[in-house]
Amino acid sequence: MQSVDAVREFVKGAAAKEARITYLQDEVYKFQAKEGGRWWSVYGCPWTPYFRGWAFNYKPEDAERK
DSSP: OOOHHHHHHHHHSHHHHHTTOOOOSSEEEEEESSTTSOEEEEEEOOOEEOOTTOTTEEOGGGGGGO
């Protein structure tokens, strides 16, 4: 199993930024598709209701915290 810090570095570190990858965890990202164009905003959240132990699952009793 990989450490949380190693995975976080992989998805949010310098190499990810250089590859223009934007990982969102409970946050908003605003961008323009072209200069002078419309501004877009995207909210990203990896959390999903519990399903067979997949990644980023939460149990119903934890729903209020997510």
